[in-house]
Amino acid sequence: MNEIQNLTERIIDRVNINLREHHFDVGPYVRGIVSPEKYMKFYAFYGLTSRHPVSLSFKNSALAGSYFLGKCQVDFSIVYKTDVRGDELKQKGDVFKFRGFEIPLHDDERIRIQDSIMHKTLVHNFSHDPESPEEFFIVSSVSLHYANIHGAPVEGSFFGPFATVDLTTVHDSVVGAYSYVQTGELMHKRIEPGQVWIASKEDGFDFRYSYSPDVLARYVKVNEGADPSGIFMDFINERKNDFEGAFALAPYDYNQDVPRGASVSNYSVLLGRTSLSENVLVAQRCYLLDAQMGVGANAQENCFVINSKLAGYNVTAHGGKIINADMDRQCFVGFNSFLRGLEQQPLKVGPGCIVMPHTIIDLREPLEIPGGQVVWGHIRDKRDLETNSMSIENLAKIQGEISMGGMRFQGAGGVLVEAFKHRIEHILEANGAFYDGDNNRGHAQDHERVSFNILQPYRDGARAGIYPTTIIQP
Amino acid sequence: MNEIQNLTERIIDRVNINLREHHFDVGPYVRGIVSPEKYMKFYAFYGLTSRHPVSLSFKNSALAGSYFLGKCQVDFSIVYKTDVRGDELKQKGDVFKFRGFEIPLHDDERIRIQDSIMHKTLVHNFSHDPESPEEFFIVSSVSLHYANIHGAPVEGSFFGPFATVDLTTVHDSVVGAYSYVQTGELMHKRIEPGQVWIASKEDGFDFRYSYSPDVLARYVKVNEGADPSGIFMDFINERKNDFEGAFALAPYDYNQDVPRGASVSNYSVLLGRTSLSENVLVAQRCYLLDAQMGVGANAQENCFVINSKLAGYNVTAHGGKIINADMDRQCFVGFNSFLRGLEQQPLKVGPGCIVMPHTIIDLREPLEIPGGQVVWGHIRDKRDLETNSMSIENLAKIQGEISMGGMRFQGAGGVLVEAFKHRIEHILEANGAFYDGDNNRGHAQDHERVSFNILQPYRDGARAGIYPTTIIQP
Numbered sequence: 040m041n042e043i044q045n046l047t048e049r050i051i052d053r054v055n056i057n058l059r060e061h062h063f064d065v066g067p068y069v070r071g072i073v074s075p076e077k078y079m080k081f082y083a084f085y086g087l088t089s090r091h092p093v094s095l096s097f098k099n100s101a102l103a104g105s106y107f108l109g110k111c112q113v114d115f116s117i118v119y120k121t122d123v124r125g126d127e128l129k130q131k132g133d134v135f136k137f138r139g140f141e142i143p144l145h146d147d148e149r150i151r152i153q154d155s156i157m158h159k160t161l162v163h164n165f166s167h168d169p170e171s172p173e174e175f176f177i178v179s180s181v182s183l184h185y186a187n188i189h190g191a192p193v194e195g196s197f198f199g200p201f202a203t204v205d206l207t208t209v210h211d212s213v214v215g216a217y218s219y220v221q222t223g224e225l226m227h228k229r230i231e232p233g234q235v236w237i238a239s240k241e242d243g244f245d246f247r248y249s250y251s252p253d254v255l256a257r258y259v260k261v262n263e264g265a266d267p268s269g270i271f272m273d274f275i276n277e278r279k280n281d282f283e284g285a286f287a288l289a290p291y292d293y294n295q296d297v298p299r300g301a302s303v304s305n306y307s308v309l310l311g312r313t314s315l316s317e318n319v320l321v322a323q324r325c326y327l328l329d330a331q332m333g334v335g336a337n338a339q340e341n342c343f344v345i346n347s348k349l350a351g352y353n354v355t356a357h358g359g360k361i362i363n364a365d366m367d368r369q370c371f372v373g374f375n376s377f378l379r380g381l382e383q384q385p386l387k388v389g390p391g392c393i394v395m396p397h398t399i400i401d402l403r404e405p406l407e408i409p410g411g412q413v414v415w416g417h418i419r420d421k422r423d424l425e426t427n428s429m430s431i432e433n434l435a436k437i438q439g440e441i442s443m444g445g446m447r448f449q450g451a452g453g454v455l456v457e458a459f460k461h462r463i464e465h466i467l468e469a470n471g472a473f474y475d476g477d478n479n480r481g482h483a484q485d486h487e488r489v490s491f492n493i494l495q496p497y498r499d500g501a502r503a504g505i506y507p508t509t510i511i512q513p
Numbered sequence: 514m515n516e517i518q519n520l521t522e523r524i525i526d527r528v529n530i531n532l533r534e535h536h537f538d539v540g541p542y543v544r545g546i547v548s549p550e551k552y553m554k555f556y557a558f559y560g561l562t563s564r565h566p567v568s569l570s571f572k573n574s575a576l577a578g579s580y581f582l583g584k585c586q587v588d589f590s591i592v593y594k595t596d597v598r599g600d601e602l603k604q605k606g607d608v609f610k611f612r613g614f615e616i617p618l619h620d621d622e623r624i625r626i627q628d629s630i631m632h633k634t635l636v637h638n639f640s641h642d643p644e645s646p647e648e649f650f651i652v653s654s655v656s657l658h659y660a661n662i663h664g665a666p667v668e669g670s671f672f673g674p675f676a677t678v679d680l681t682t683v684h685d686s687v688v689g690a691y692s693y694v695q696t697g698e699l700m701h702k703r704i705e706p707g708q709v710w711i712a713s714k715e716d717g718f719d720f721r722y723s724y725s726p727d728v729l730a731r732y733v734k735v736n737e738g739a740d741p742s743g744i745f746m747d748f749i750n751e752r753k754n755d756f757e758g759a760f761a762l763a764p765y766d767y768n769q770d771v772p773r774g775a776s777v778s779n780y781s782v783l784l785g786r787t788s789l790s791e792n793v794l795v796a797q798r799c800y801l802l803d804a805q806m807g808v809g810a811n812a813q814e815n816c817f818v819i820n821s822k823l824a825g826y827n828v829t830a831h832g833g834k835i836i837n838a839d840m841d842r843q844c845f846v847g848f849n850s851f852l853r854g855l856e857q858q859p860l861k862v863g864p865g866c867i868v869m870p871h872t873i874i875d876l877r878e879p880l881e882i883p884g885g886q887v888v889w890g891h892i893r894d895k896r897d898l899e900t901n902s903m904s905i906e907n908l909a910k911i912q913g914e915i916s917m918g919g920m921r922f923q924g925a926g927g928v929l930v931e932a933f934k935h936r937i938e939h940i941l942e943a944n945g946a947f948y949d950g951d952n953n954r955g956h957a958q959d960h961e962r963v964s965f966n967i968l969q970p971y972r973d974g975a976r977a978g979i980y981p982t983t984i985i986q987p
Contacts, residue, residue: 089974493967
């Protein structure tokens with residue numbers, strides 16, 4: 040048995056012991072999903088700029104195709120085609136404010152991945168756990184295809200394909216495929232596939248949406264020992280080959296020809312008549328085809344924007360897909376949402392709409408969503424829209440409980456709306472959408488002069504696919 | 514002043530204090546030879562295989578365009594487009610035999626570069642100094658364009674362009690342009706440009722050849738604060754653009770289609786009707802155009818083979834250039850030699866010839882060198898050949914002193930011949946020329962599955978061009 044197999048089994052044991060109360064065995068989900076030669080074939084890359092703290096440490100890990108930025112430490116883990124983006128980590132001396140507490144950081148924050156398997160996962164942002172402000176840990180956990188681990192320290196947990204944990208500390212939990220959890224904490228829970236759950240006990244709101252199993256199975260279906268199947272994976276796989284060129288390029292030319300304040304990752308694909316405006320951010324593994332990106336619009340990791348227009352100051356969160364759509368200004372599209380209009384009659388979304396994370400708008404007739412709406416769930420036509428949206432204004436007025444289709448809301452709608460608005464503003468700011476040439480720098484500007492260290496595994500012998508121990512410090 | 518400038522001045526001071534007795538100031542030779550943006554533009558690369566010890570450490574250094582293999586440590590240095598090839602370093606437990614002494618190594622050997630500027634230099638092989646078997650140090654020294662530091666630990670020294678120090682420990686010495694020194698030790702000496710000196714007190718021989726200053730100036734002329742000029746640099750610069758593609762490629766495809774046991778560096782250029790045979794080694798920064806490489810022939814770093822045939826088991830040592838030549842089997846071409854026949858009437862070199870290091874055969878009429886000759890110095894026609902060659906057989910018989918043209922030999926010719934033969938055999942062996950598919954592996958075979966870590970400098974700020982501290986361990 041080679042070292043990667045040993046490592047795989049060791050991690051499976053670690054995760055399973057944490058998940059024993061759920062009688063959940065992660066083994067069948069991770070064994071065999073990567074063919075051995077792929078561990079040798081793909082390099083890992085570490086972004087280097089003068090604007091991000093530099094500190095990388097790998098030990099006894101396989102990192103095929105993964106990207107790292109900022110302060111990261113990886114031990115005894117398999118991190119496959121995963122983005123670990125530590126460009127919003129907190130720094131020594133920062134004060135982390137949390138519900139009246141003010142916690143000064145005694146050290147720079149780092150992302151620590153240990154005894155874990157992460158497969159095509161996105162890790163971003165900082166630990167929102169007030170108990171671990173200096174460490175965004177991902178320990179003894181497994182995450183599958185296109186999962187998002189966003190500001191969410193996790194231990195002993197399993198995340199299915201397209202699952203998202205957002206600003207939530209997760210212990211000993213199972214989060215099913217295409218479930219989204221933003222609840223601050225998640226302890227010893229099992230979240231079935233296709234649940235969208237945004238809640239805050241302290242703030243007194245609880246939003247839930249459940250995909251019906253048959254709808255979910257059409258979009259994403261988990262298969263043991265193999266990739267998931269369904270529309271999401273088909274969609275991604277059809278465009279997979281277009282990325283090959285991006286990863287075969289030399290890593291030292293960058294962004295020669297983009298508008299002021301914009302940045303386009305070397306590791307993204309821009310095709311057709313795609314146009315960019317100032318302060319646009321296109322992150323790695325993004326796919327833009329015939330896309331018009333207005334001022335300050337962003338497409339974060341794993342986003343697809345095809346035959347679509349984003350008017351300006353649009354947020355397309357990690358894994359968002361926008362196809363045949365005309366998005367007005369300041370629309371927010373949440374994690375792993377899938378928006379697909381008709382080719383000749385694009386989905387129209389009015390200004391300032393909030394498309395909740397893990398929303399599927401997959402049209403069978405033309406549809407226009409008026410401005411200022413919040414939308415969720417599965418929408419294929421006008422009738423679906425009626426039960427899967429309301430105006431932000433009306434949501435803000437809710438006090439109490441309402442149900443609409445698969446959605447149930449309890450509590451103070453105004454608090455949820457404020458939280459969302461605040462967050463969208465923060466995302467635009469952080470991404471540099473408001474940069475004026477001098478002030479309000481953000482990721483778009485700070486990634487302008489990134490270069491990439493390319494790190495390679497052993498190619499043969501028992502350690503084939505394992506990376507040598509590597510430490511990079513300022 | 515930015516950090517690279519600081520570092521440059523600091524190194525200049527360190528070297529000058531060592532060279533104070535020579536009243537030699539290295540400053541004018543190194544200030545301004547690299548334009549600042551080049552430090553940011555080029556990446557460094559570290560070869561990774563399962564067959565070479567892995568250990569790399571960089572601190573506070575600029576490494577633009579440099580290559581490393583094996584155990585290397587670089588501190589407070591500027592290493593520009595330099596190859597540091599630690600694939601023949603000794604290992605812990607090896608016994609270094611030296612004139613009756615047997616010195617067991619208490620640790621793996623490493624190459625340590627400190628407080629030095631190395632510019633387009635080749636560093637290879639192991640420390641032949643019995644006093645430092647575990648460390649091949651290069652400290653407080655400057656080496657210029659296409660210098661070779663070969664098994665030669667150095668301290669406080671300066672090497673001009675195309676200079677070679679070979680199997681020689683060098684302290685507080687100045688070695689002029691295109692001088693070659695293989696004397697075991699060189700202490701507090703100043704070697705004027707264009708001297709070829711091979712000597713061993715213990716073995717009782719001393720070979721010297723001096724290029725006349727006017728001949729030398731045609732081939733290489735040192736210019737303060739700029740690249741050297743002359744035929745050598747013109748020749749290299751005319752072919753420089755052909756290398757750009759090699760360095761722009763992704764670093765993970767290798768050697769798809771070469772004969773058994775052969776290896777061709779990704780970072781070499783093969784053009785025209787070039788053919789390779791089994792066990793051929795083509796190292797990085799080699800340039801082959803219409804070259805026929807016979808079985809087990811090698812072209813080491815910085816070699817050019819153009820419109821030429823190497824019949825088999827040929828050694829082309831680092832920096833050797835062979836243009837319009839027909840080299841029979843087992844010919845040896847020493848470091849930085851320049852052989853150029855007429856385009857329609859190639860230089861013919863018979864089997865088993867030894868072309869001494871730093872030989873210039875630059876024909877103005879057709880010439881054939883019979884087999885079994887040793888040749889040296891500057892040869893343009895048959896008359897020159899008469900005073901610049903003899904049969905290896907006759908050289909072996911010499912006891913005493915002879916002079917021929919610019920050459921003077923004293924001592925036991927037989928010992929020199931034996932040393933050369935032994936060394937050529939070792940080079941072929943080490944390079945894998947005798948590999949039979951199972952046994953006699955060498956560099957050609959061990960480089961088959963090399964992959965490259967690509968390391969990047971800071972691109973902006975005061976540290977622009979400096980590399981972050983990097984440590985790679987098994």
